[in-house]
Amino acid sequence: MNFSVTILGCGAATPTLLRNSTAQLINTHDKLFLIDCGEGTQLQLRKHKVRFQRINHIFISHLHGDHYLGLMGLMSSMHLLGRKSKLHLYGPPALKDILEVNMKHSGTSMSFPLEFHPTQFGEKQTMYEDATLSIASFPLQHRIPCTGFLITEKLRDRKIIKDFITEHDISLREILKLKKGEDVTRENGEVLLTDAVTILPQEPKSYAFCSDTKFDLSLKKYINGVTMLYHEATFADDMKERAEYTFHSTARQAAKVALEVGAEKLVLGHFSSRYPKTEGLLEEAREVFANTVAAWDGLVLNVPQRVKVEK
Amino acid sequence: MNFSVTILGCGAATPTLLRNSTAQLINTHDKLFLIDCGEGTQLQLRKHKVRFQRINHIFISHLHGDHYLGLMGLMSSMHLLGRKSKLHLYGPPALKDILEVNMKHSGTSMSFPLEFHPTQFGEKQTMYEDATLSIASFPLQHRIPCTGFLITEKLRDRKIIKDFITEHDISLREILKLKKGEDVTRENGEVLLTDAVTILPQEPKSYAFCSDTKFDLSLKKYINGVTMLYHEATFADDMKERAEYTFHSTARQAAKVALEVGAEKLVLGHFSSRYPKTEGLLEEAREVFANTVAAWDGLVLNVPQRVKVEK
Numbered sequence: 001m002n003f004s005v006t007i008l009g010c011g012a013a014t015p016t017l018l019r020n021s022t023a024q025l026i027n028t029h030d031k032l033f034l035i036d037c038g039e040g041t042q043l044q045l046r047k048h049k050v051r052f053q054r055i056n057h058i059f060i061s062h063l064h065g066d067h068y069l070g071l072m073g074l075m076s077s078m079h080l081l082g083r084k085s086k087l088h089l090y091g092p093p094a095l096k097d098i099l100e101v102n103m104k105h106s107g108t109s110m111s112f113p114l115e116f117h118p119t120q121f122g123e124k125q126t127m128y129e130d131a132t133l134s135i136a137s138f139p140l141q142h143r144i145p146c147t148g149f150l151i152t153e154k155l156r157d158r159k160i161i162k163d164f165i166t167e168h169d170i171s172l173r174e175i176l177k178l179k180k181g182e183d184v185t186r187e188n189g190e191v192l193l194t195d196a197v198t199i200l201p202q203e204p205k206s207y208a209f210c211s212d213t214k215f216d217l218s219l220k221k222y223i224n225g226v227t228m229l230y231h232e233a234t235f236a237d238d239m240k241e242r243a244e245y246t247f248h249s250t251a252r253q254a255a256k257v258a259l260e261v262g263a264e265k266l267v268l269g270h271f272s273s274r275y276p277k278t279e280g281l282l283e284e285a286r287e288v289f290a291n292t293v294a295a296w297d298g299l300v301l302n303v304p305q306r307v308k309v310e311k
Numbered sequence: 312m313n314f315s316v317t318i319l320g321c322g323a324a325t326p327t328l329l330r331n332s333t334a335q336l337i338n339t340h341d342k343l344f345l346i347d348c349g350e351g352t353q354l355q356l357r358k359h360k361v362r363f364q365r366i367n368h369i370f371i372s373h374l375h376g377d378h379y380l381g382l383m384g385l386m387s388s389m390h391l392l393g394r395k396s397k398l399h400l401y402g403p404p405a406l407k408d409i410l411e412v413n414m415k416h417s418g419t420s421m422s423f424p425l426e427f428h429p430t431q432f433g434e435k436q437t438m439y440e441d442a443t444l445s446i447a448s449f450p451l452q453h454r455i456p457c458t459g460f461l462i463t464e465k466l467r468d469r470k471i472i473k474d475f476i477t478e479h480d481i482s483l484r485e486i487l488k489l490k491k492g493e494d495v496t497r498e499n500g501e502v503l504l505t506d507a508v509t510i511l512p513q514e515p516k517s518y519a520f521c522s523d524t525k526f527d528l529s530l531k532k533y534i535n536g537v538t539m540l541y542h543e544a545t546f547a548d549d550m551k552e553r554a555e556y557t558f559h560s561t562a563r564q565a566a567k568v569a570l571e572v573g574a575e576k577l578v579l580g581h582f583s584s585r586y587p588k589t590e591g592l593l594e595e596a597r598e599v600f601a602n603t604v605a606a607w608d609g610l611v612l613n614v615p616q617r618v619k620v621e622k
Contacts, residue, residue: 014388073350077325
């Protein structure tokens with residue numbers, strides 16, 4: 001199944017012509033999730049030909065403008081274009097107040113139901129769950145309350161090898177048991193071993209979004225073993241004092257977190273506009289964690305399968 | 312002196328890749344005024360290489376999202392880029408509440424002083440005045456309280472013909488009187504006629520911004536004789552029932568207003584996204600008012616000198 005991340009904006013603080021404010025579209029198992037919604041996100045969605053009425057769940061990390069100022073406009077467009085299906089919003093409790101004061105004064109009553117799910121800042125919290133995946137928020141260390149988000153695929157059923165079905169005349173009931181990893185003993189004493197007739201599903205993949213946060217290795221307790229990690233890298237390491245003061249991270253620090261949590265791949269983002277080019281940031285991160293890429297607006301990343309190391 | 316209008320966005324309701332939400336930059340006598348500030352305006356300013364810290368006065372017509380949702384982001388960028396000079400905001404009283412709730416929850420205290428000037432909806436009101444121009448708000452008829460804005464140059468002094476200064480040894484005190492249109496009688500009985508040694512200044516120009524509004528010929532009492540009129544033309548005339556229902560205007564209606572108020576030039580804008588091309592709207596307006604142009608994002612219009620008709 002697909003599990004991709006489209007970077008809609010990876011700039012810090014002020015949007016520029018090079019980088020929009022933070023927003024990411026997660027397309028997993030053909031469901032669309034939006035994480036953060038900086039100003040201009042609706043145009044970025046249009047630019048990348050995303051039918052934004054298909055987005056039913058929007059997650060907001062925190063209430064700095066570059067992470068949410070596009071939300072009211074996106075919702076307004078959803079409304080004006082006649083949306084009917086429910087929109088779920090996940091974010092800091094005060095986000096609800098902000099949206100309500102806007103709607104009140106614009107005299108707008110949305111054409112669709114809105115369900116608001118407040119995030120907590122103290123602990124990891126499952127915000128969304130379905131048959132194939134779950135999404136949790138977890139605390140980040142920023143100047144104002146802020147959470148990251150972790151999207152985790154569920155372990156899928158084993159896959160039955162089709163040739164065996166006809167060869168052994170396996171019934172639907174038997175297939176369901178075998179896919180769950182159970183052996184089947186037939187009335188005639190014949191045993192169908194799940195290990196023989198099924199193959200293991202792919203290891204579940206996961207994606208963690210960590211923006212904005214100061215350097216914090218204790219993130220491990222929330223996102224240990226994550227497959228792909230997006231971590232902010234607002235500054236280069238020669239500005240780590242400024243990073244600490246502003247509760248942001250450097251590229252090298254992002255790499256240290258990736259190493260600590262055992263990620264397969266690291267994506268750097270939330271770049272200060274003082275870095276029109278990201279080669280330097282990428283280089284310092286790769287010294288610590290080789291499998292690193294630097295985000296750019298429009299980049300589509302497939303969450304990779306973890307490379308198995310023979311032991 | 313220059314008096315130009317840059318269209319930063321002329322789309323209605325939902326921004327598209329073709330047209331941004333409403334915003335206009337007025338550059339008059341080298342002062343910059345921003346009227347309306349839809350989502351993405353700060354990027355439009357960057358795109359058109361406007362140094363937005365030079366903008367000290369922002370006018371907001373009403374609180375529909377497509378007219379103000381870019382304001383918080385623009386102010387936030389002004390703050391993050393270290394602005395110190397005062398910013399004057401003119402708009403509906405509730406705009407202050409909206410900005411305050413955003414600033415409160417983002418923990419932002421702006422780096423610059425902010426002075427808020429509430430608009431009234433019942434009558435025309437001078438909002439700004441300096442030596443060269445004045446800006447007034449006036450009521451428009453929309454679904455929520457809404458005002459237009461009228462920028463009017465002041466009558467400048469007469470211009471003295473330089474050759475006369477040396478020829479008649481005219482003193483500074485005499486020059487000042489002559490420029491004001493007064494004749495000067497010298498001690499020796501010699502009379503300097505202002506009509507002889509000065510030329511009349513150009514007729515003051517004016518610009519009216521009317522978006523959003525239903526068709527309303529009574530606008531004449533606020534903007535009679537305006538030089539250049541920007542009037543919304545959300546729909547073509549075959550949708551005038553929808554225009555009336557939504558408190559918008561058609562292109563033909565905009566032209567009727569231009570004719571009624573005796574404008575020199577009409578600019579159509581605030582186009583519904585159902586019109587990717589504006590030829591049809593332009594054509595129906597020109598049948599009523601010939602000197603009409605259709606706005607597009609990036610268009611720079613010089614407010615024209617009124618063409619004198621010999622009588």
